Amino acid sequence: QVQLVESGGGVVQPGGSLRLSCAASGFTFSSYGMHWVRQAPGKGLEWVAFIRYDGSNKYYADSVKGRFTISRDNSKNTLYLQMNSLRAEDTAVYYCAKDQRVWGYCSGGSCYYFDYWGQGTLVTVSS
Amino acid sequence: QTVVTQEPSFSVSPGGTVTLTCGLSSGSVSTSYYPSWYQQTPGQAPRTLIYSTNTRSSGVPDRFSGSILGNKAALTITGAQADDESDYYCVLYMGSGSWVFGGGTKLTVL
Numbered sequence: 584q585v586q587l588v589e590s591g592g593g594v595v596q597p598g599g600s601l602r603l604s605c606a607a608s609g610f611t612f613s614s615y616g617m618h619w620v621r622q623a624p625g626k627g628l629e630w631v632a633f634i635r636y637d638g639s640n641k642y643y644a645d646s647v648k649g650r651f652t653i654s655r656d657n658s659k660n661t662l663y664l665q666m667n668s669l670r671a672e673d674t675a676v677y678y679c680a681k682d683q684r685v686w687g688y689c690s691g692g693s694c695y696y697f698d699y700w701g702q703g704t705l706v707t708v709s710s
Numbered sequence: 711q712t713v714v715t716q717e718p719s720f721s722v723s724p725g726g727t728v729t730l731t732c733g734l735s736s737g738s739v740s741t742s743y744y745p746s747w748y749q750q751t752p753g754q755a756p757r758t759l760i761y762s763t764n765t766r767s768s769g770v771p772d773r774f775s776g777s778i779l780g781n782k783a784a785l786t787i788t789g790a791q792a793d794d795e796s797d798y799y800c801v802l803y804m805g806s807g808s809w810v811f812g813g814g815t816k817l818t819v820l
Contacts, residue, residue, distance in 0.1 A: 620756075627813045630801065680756075695803035696761035697758060698758055
């Protein structure tokens with residue numbers, strides 16, 4: 584079955600950097616786009632970034648553009664999120680989520696949603 | 711800046727029916743936004759309920775249904791059960807590789 588396991592969270596000072604990983608199994612990782620979604624303590628979900636199945640295109644929320652970089656290693660079935668210039672407002676649980684499109688194609692009108700989620704990893708930005 | 715709106719909270723009696731909505735601060739939600747819905751209980755990862763407006767995800771009970779009602783996407787729970795008490799989030803695809811979540815609705819079943 585599909586499994587997504589995040590790691591790399593922790594406590595970091597404002598202005599610091601952190602790299603999150605998401606290990607994927609149970610599906611052909613190289614065929615699917617992947618997302619990062621975060622949730623600040625007591626707050627709602629926020630989409631952070633998306634990367635296409637082959638890494639050819641990357642998209643970011645305005646709140647993280649220029650500071651965060653999404654990447655993937657299809658040989659290792661792993662998704663990454665490099666977070667630089669961290670701010671207190673980046674404190675959140677970070678989830679990786681699988682996009683349902685195979686090779687970016689919609690199927691039968693079904694499109695643009697997250698079909699599997701990891702359990703999340705907590706990032707705390709604090710001095 | 712596009713804002714996706716949801717009711718902050720809602721209450722339903724056991725066995726009752728409730729409709730949660732997902733709108734836009736400016737404009738109408740249509741199927742072209744591919745609205746999807748996610749359920750989350752405290753401390754847990756989100757669970758996918760509905761995608762592409764009205765398709766139930768695998769294993770989701772048929773008491774959950776999605777639709778477009780007027781100018782909003784809607785999630786209807788028919789015959790609410792105690793374990794439906796959760797936070798519910800909609801998300802809209804805004805195009806150009808961008809998704810926006812609503813603020814979520816906290817559903818109480820009592």
